Amino acid sequence: MSDELLSLSCRKLTELIRRGEVSSRKAVEAVFSSIEKTEPVVGAYLSTFIDESLERADEIDSKIAAGKKVGKLAGLPIAVKDNMCTTFGATTCGSKILENFHAPYNAAVIERLLAEDAVIVGKLNMDEFAMGSSTENSGLKKTVNPWDVNRVPGGSSGGSAAAVASGMCMAALGSDTGGSIRQPASFCGVVGLKPTYGRVSRYGLVAYGSSLDQIGPLTRDVADAGLMMNVIAGHDDNDSTSVNEKIAPVPDYLENIEKGIEGLTIGVAPQFHAGADVEVLSAIEDAIEVYKGLGAKVVEIDMPHIDYSVAAYYVIATAEASSNLARFDGVHYGHRTAKPEDYIEVYSKSRAEAFGTEVKRRIMLGTYALSSGYYDAYYLKALKVRSLIRSDFTGAFEKCDCIMTPVSPTTAFKIGENIDDPLKMYLSDIYTIGVNLAGIPGISIPCGFDGNDLPVGLQILTPAFTESKLLRIARMFESCTEFHKRRPQKV
Amino acid sequence: MSSVECKVVIGLEIHVQLLTKTKMFCGCALEFAGEPNSRVCPVCLGLPGSLPVMNRKAFELSVMAGLALNCKIANFTKWDRKSYYYPDLPKNYQISQYDLPFSEHGFIEIPVNSGDAKRIRITRAHLEEDAGKNVHTAGNFSQVDLNRAGTPLLEIVTEPDMNSGSEVRALAIELQRIVQYLGVSEASMQKGQMRFEPNVNLHIIKDGKEYKTPITEVKNLNSFRALEESVNYEHSRQLEEFLATGKTMEMGNKSTRGWDADRGVTVLQREKEEAHDYRYFPDPDLLPVKLTDEWIEDMRSKLCELPLQKQFRYVKEFKLSEYDAGVLTAERAVAELFEGAVEQGGEPKRVCNIISQAGLKLANEAGRSMAELNIDAEGVAAIAKMVEANEINAGAAGAILAEMTKTDKSAKAIAEELNLIQKSDASELEGLVDAVIAENPQAVDDVKSGGKKSKAARGFLMGKVMQKAKGQANPKIVSQILAKKFG
Numbered sequence: 001m002s003d004e005l006l007s008l009s010c011r012k013l014t015e016l017i018r019r020g021e022v023s024s025r026k027a028v029e030a031v032f033s034s035i036e037k038t039e040p041v042v043g044a045y046l047s048t049f050i051d052e053s054l055e056r057a058d059e060i061d062s063k064i065a066a067g068k069k070v071g072k073l074a075g076l077p078i079a080v081k082d083n084m085c086t087t088f089g090a091t092t093c094g095s096k097i098l099e100n101f102h103a104p105y106n107a108a109v110i111e112r113l114l115a116e117d118a119v120i121v122g123k124l125n126m127d128e129f130a131m132g133s134s135t136e137n138s139g140l141k142k143t144v145n146p147w148d149v150n151r152v153p154g155g156s157s158g159g160s161a162a163a164v165a166s167g168m169c170m171a172a173l174g175s176d177t178g179g180s181i182r183q184p185a186s187f188c189g190v191v192g193l194k195p196t197y198g199r200v201s202r203y204g205l206v207a208y209g210s211s212l213d214q215i216g217p218l219t220r221d222v223a224d225a226g227l228m229m230n231v232i233a234g235h236d237d238n239d240s241t242s243v244n245e246k247i248a249p250v251p252d253y254l255e256n257i258e259k260g261i262e263g264l265t266i267g268v269a270p271q272f273h274a275g276a277d278v279e280v281l282s283a284i285e286d287a288i289e290v291y292k293g294l295g296a297k298v299v300e301i302d303m304p305h306i307d308y309s310v311a312a313y314y315v316i317a318t319a320e321a322s323s324n325l326a327r328f329d330g331v332h333y334g335h336r337t338a339k340p341e342d343y344i345e346v347y348s349k350s351r352a353e354a355f356g357t358e359v360k361r362r363i364m365l366g367t368y369a370l371s372s373g374y375y376d377a378y379y380l381k382a383l384k385v386r387s388l389i390r391s392d393f394t395g396a397f398e399k400c401d402c403i404m405t406p407v408s409p410t411t412a413f414k415i416g417e418n419i420d421d422p423l424k425m426y427l428s429d430i431y432t433i434g435v436n437l438a439g440i441p442g443i444s445i446p447c448g449f450d451g452n453d454l455p456v457g458l459q460i461l462t463p464a465f466t467e468s469k470l471l472r473i474a475r476m477f478e479s480c481t482e483f484h485k486r487r488p489q490k491v
Numbered sequence: 492m493s494s495v496e497c498k499v500v501i502g503l504e505i506h507v508q509l510l511t512k513t514k515m516f517c518g519c520a521l522e523f524a525g526e527p528n529s530r531v532c533p534v535c536l537g538l539p540g541s542l543p544v545m546n547r548k549a550f551e552l553s554v555m556a557g558l559a560l561n562c563k564i565a566n567f568t569k570w571d572r573k574s575y576y577y578p579d580l581p582k583n584y585q586i587s588q589y590d591l592p593f594s595e596h597g598f599i600e601i602p603v604n605s606g607d608a609k610r611i612r613i614t615r616a617h618l619e620e621d622a623g624k625n626v627h628t629a630g631n632f633s634q635v636d637l638n639r640a641g642t643p644l645l646e647i648v649t650e651p652d653m654n655s656g657s658e659v660r661a662l663a664i665e666l667q668r669i670v671q672y673l674g675v676s677e678a679s680m681q682k683g684q685m686r687f688e689p690n691v692n693l694h695i696i697k698d699g700k701e702y703k704t705p706i707t708e709v710k711n712l713n714s715f716r717a718l719e720e721s722v723n724y725e726h727s728r729q730l731e732e733f734l735a736t737g738k739t740m741e742m743g744n745k746s747t748r749g750w751d752a753d754r755g756v757t758v759l760q761r762e763k764e765e766a767h768d769y770r771y772f773p774d775p776d777l778l779p780v781k782l783t784d785e786w787i788e789d790m791r792s793k794l795c796e797l798p799l800q801k802q803f804r805y806v807k808e809f810k811l812s813e814y815d816a817g818v819l820t821a822e823r824a825v826a827e828l829f830e831g832a833v834e835q836g837g838e839p840k841r842v843c844n845i846i847s848q849a850g851l852k853l854a855n856e857a858g859r860s861m862a863e864l865n866i867d868a869e870g871v872a873a874i875a876k877m878v879e880a881n882e883i884n885a886g887a888a889g890a891i892l893a894e895m896t897k898t899d900k901s902a903k904a905i906a907e908e909l910n911l912i913q914k915s916d917a918s919e920l921e922g923l924v925d926a927v928i929a930e931n932p933q934a935v936d937d938v939k940s941g942g943k944k945s946k947a948a949r950g951f952l953m954g955k956v957m958q959k960a961k962g963q964a965n966p967k968i969v970s971q972i973l974a975k976k977f978g
C-alpha cells in the first residue's frame with residue numbers, strides 16, 4: 001500500500017487526500033517508512049521531522065473531515081533543500097558554520113508551501129552553501145545517487161534530487177545558481193525546473209550568488225512541477241528582485257499543460273553539444289527525433305558567447321558569494337572558535353575552522369575579483385560577458401520557441417572522480433550556467449539512459465517568464481515516452 | 492624672523508539621520524534609545540536569507556535635502572555594498588552608494604560676519620544604512636546592540652571651502668536649520684542624529700613657498716561648540732607642529748583625532764589611515780532607482796523657502812536687524828508664526844518683539860519649542876495690534892501670551908480679564924486729573940511757577956494720576972490732559 005501511494009503523482013495523491021480516500025497521515029507514514037528503508041543508503045536528508053509531520057498531517061486530515069477548504073498541496077509530504085530558512089529544525093546550508101543555526105523566520109517559499117497545506121517532512125543535503133556539482137562538498141553528510149550508490153547525485157541540490165528519485169518525498173524544492181536543480185535532476189532521473197530569475201521569491205533562501213539564485217521544484221513528472229509552480233511562483237514584497245505580477249502575470253501552470261505547442265521550433269546550437277559524451281548526445285538526438293515526430297521543426301542557432309559563460313559565472317557568482325558569506329563570522333550566530341585572542345581571531349579562526357575547501361576557494365576567488373585594481377578586469381568584464389550571453393539568447397529566441405541541450409556533458413560520475421579537479425567539476429555545468437546568467441527558465445527532464453543504466457537529462461530553455469510554455473513543451477515529450485516512469489531499483 | 496602666512500582649510504563629512512518611521516531596508520521602528528536589540532528583525536540583524544527592501548520615504552527625504560543643497564539629482568542611482576569586517580556591522584558590508592550617488596555638485600550658503608552669504612560647495616550626498624553599536628561594559632568582552640543598525644543616513648560631503656571654525660559652525664547650524672525646516676531630520680547633535688567630521692589642514696606660505704600640512708579628521712563632536720573649538724584647536728596645533736617639524740601632507744598621511752571636550756584638545760586615534768579596500772560592488776539584492784525629471788520637479792515643488800533666504804528677506808522686507816531675523820528663522824515654526832502674524836496685520840517689528848522676547852522666553856521656561864506652545868498667528872497679531880493702538884502697554888504682551896498658552900481665549904478677552912486694558916477715555920481720565928489737581932495744590936503751584944521745579948512736579952502729578960488709575964491709564968492721553976490744564 002505505502003509503495004503504491006508513493007508511486008502516485010502529487011496531483012493524484014493530494015486529490016485522494018482531499019477527497020478523504022487516503023489520509024495525509026498515511027501518505028506521511030509511507031514517506032517515513034521509505035526514509036527508514038532508503039535513507040541509510042542514500043543519505044539525502046540533513047534533518048527529518050516525523051512527529052511534527054504526523055501532527056500536521058492529522059490537522060490537515062481533520063480539516064478535510066470537517067469539510068474545510070484545504071490548499072493545493074493538501075497533505076503532501078514534501079522536503080526542501082537545507083538552504084531555505086525554517087522556524088523548525090536547523091538551516092545548515094550543508095555547512096559546519098551553520099550546523100546549529102535555527103532561523104527565527106520562514107523563507108517565503110516555506111510560507112507558501114505551508115499556506116497550501118503541504119507537510120514539510122525534512123530538509124535535504126546539499127553542497128556547502130550550494131557550491132558544487134556533486135553534493136560531495138557538503139560539510140555534514142554524504143549523499144549518493146540512488147541509481148548507483150558509487151556515484152554522485154549531482155549538485156548542489158543533490159539531496160533534493162536523490163530524495164525525489166528514491167521515493168523519500170513526493171516532491172522537493174531545490175535552488176539553482178548555475179545548474180544546481182537541473183544537473184542533479186538529470187543525474188537522478190527526475191524533473192527539475194529552474195524558473196525565471198524573479199519568478200520565485202528568494203526571501204529566506206540563504207544567498208550564494210544573489211543575481212543568479214532561484215528556487216525551483218524537483219518532481220517525478222512535469223505536471224507536478226507545474227503544481228509546485230502554482231504554489232511558489234509570484235511576487236513577494238520582501239524580495240525587491242521578485243517581479244511585479246502586473247508586468248509578468250502568474251498563470252495557472254497546469255491549465256494547458258496537456259496542450260502541445262503546434263508548429264514547435266526547436267533551436268539547437270553546436271556550442272551546446274561540444275564536449276558531451278557520445279551516449280548523452282545520442283539520447284538528446286533521440287529526444288529531438290521524438291519532437292520531430294510530433295511535428296516540431298529544428299533550426300540551428302548560434303550562441304557565440306556561451307563558451308565564456310563558465311568564466312563569467314565563476315567571477316560573478318564568487319564575487320557575490322564572497323560578500324554574501326561575509327556575515328558568517330562567529331560574532332552573531334553560527335560556529336565560533338573556542339578561544340579567540342581578539343575579535344579579528346573570532347573572524348579568521350571561526351571561518352577557517354568551519355568553511356570547507358570549496359567555499360574558501362570561491363570566497364577567495366570572489367574577493368580577488370572585487371579587489372581594487374582588479375574589479376574592471378574581472379567583475380566588470382564578467383558583467384559585459386553576461387549581457388552578451390543574454391543577447392545571444394534573445395537573438396536565438398527570435399528564431400525558435402525553445403532551445404534543447406544536454407543538461408550535463410556526462411551522466412552521474414563516480415564519487416571522488418572530480419573532487420580534486422575543481423576546473424573539471426566547474427565544466428560539468430557548462431550547459432546550464434548560461435541560463436542563470438541570462439535569467440531565463442530551464443527544465444531538465446529524463447530522456448534516456450546510458451550503458452550503465454544511468455539517467456540522461458534533456459534541458460529545454462524558453463524566454464523569461466514563459467515557464468507555462470516550457471512545461472507544455474516538456475510534457476509533449478513526457479506524454480509519449482516512459483523514461484520518467486523508471487525508478488531506481490538498486491536501493 | 493621669517494614671514495609665515497597661514498590659512499586653515501576645512502571640508503566636512505556629515506551624517507544626517509533621516510526622520511522616517513522605519514529603518515532604511517526593513518520595517519523596524521526608529522526610536523531613540525530602547526532596550527538593546529529590541530528593535531531588530533532578520534533583515535537588520537543580517538540573518539542568512541534576509542533581503543533588503545528600500546524605504547521610499549527615506550529616499551524622498553534625501554532627494555528633498557539634495558535639492559535644498561542645490562545638488563544635481565541623478566536620474567539613475569544604485570546601491571553598492573561596502574565591505575569591511577566589524578562586530579557592529581552584522582552583514583560585514585554596509586549598503587551604501589559608491590560611484591553613482593543620488594545627488595552631486597551642489598552648494599550651501601552660510602551667513603558670514605558681514606551679513607553676507609558664503610557659498611560652500613557640496614561634493615555629493617548619498618544614502619546609506621547606519622551600523623549598530625559596540626557596547627563595552629565590564630569584563631574582557633564587548634557586546635553588540637543592533638537597534639541602530641539599518642537607520643537611514645544621509646551622508647553629505649563638502650568641498651574644503653571653509654576657512655575658520657566659525658564658518659564650520661555656521662555651516663553646521665545652517666544645515667541643521669535646512670534639514671529641520673524640510674522635515675528631513677530632527678538633526679539633534681546630542682542624540683547623534685547629525686554627526687560632523689571635519690577634515691582640517693593648513694595652507695602655509697613661508698618665505699614665499701606654499702606648504703600644506705597633513706590632513707586630520709576629527710571625530711567625537713557632539714555639539715556646535717565642540718565642532719568650532721576642535722577646528723580652532725587643530726588650526727593652532729597644526730601650525731605649531733609644522734613650525735616644529737616642517738611635516739607636510741606629502742610626507743605624513745591623514746590621521747584621525749578625537750575631540751576631548753573636557754580638556755579642549757584633540758587626541759590622536761589613528762596615525763596612518765590604512766589603505767582600505769572596501770571592494771564596492773552593486774548590491775544584487777536591490778534594484779537601481781530610476782527617477783524621471785517630472786518626479787524630481789515634483790519633489791522640488793515641495794521645498795519651502797530656505798532659512799537663510801528667509802533671514803535675508805526679513806532684513807530687507809521688514810527692516811529687522813540681522814540678529815532678530817536670525818532668531819525668527821532659527822525654527823520653521825517660529826518663522827511661520829511670525830509671517831502669519833504679519834500677514835494678519837501685526838506690525839513686523841512689534842510682532843518680532845512679542846515672539847523673540849516674550850514668546851521664546853515662555854518656550855525656554857517650558858523647555859519646549861515655540862511650535863509646541865498653544866500660540867497661533869492670530870493671537871500674536873491681536874496682541875501686536877493692541878500694543879500699536881495703545882490699548883495695552885508693551886509690557887503686558889508677555890502676560891497675555893503666557894495666558895494664551897493655557898486657554899483658547901482671545902487676546903482681547905485675556906487682556907480684559909487680567910485688567911491690562913489701558914484707560915484711554917479722555918473724559919474719565921480728565922476726572923482723575925482734576926481730582927489729583929485738587930488734592931495736590933503745592934505741586935500745581937510748582938508746575939505753574941515754571942522754572943526748575945516745574946518738570947519734576949509735572950512728573951509727580953502724572954504719577955499720582957497713574958496711581959489712581961491703577962496703572963491702566965494711557966500715559967500719552969494723561970500727559971495731553973495735563974498739558975491742556977496747565978497750558
Ligand SMILES: [Zn+2]
Binds near residue numbers: 514535
Ligand atoms: Zn529590522
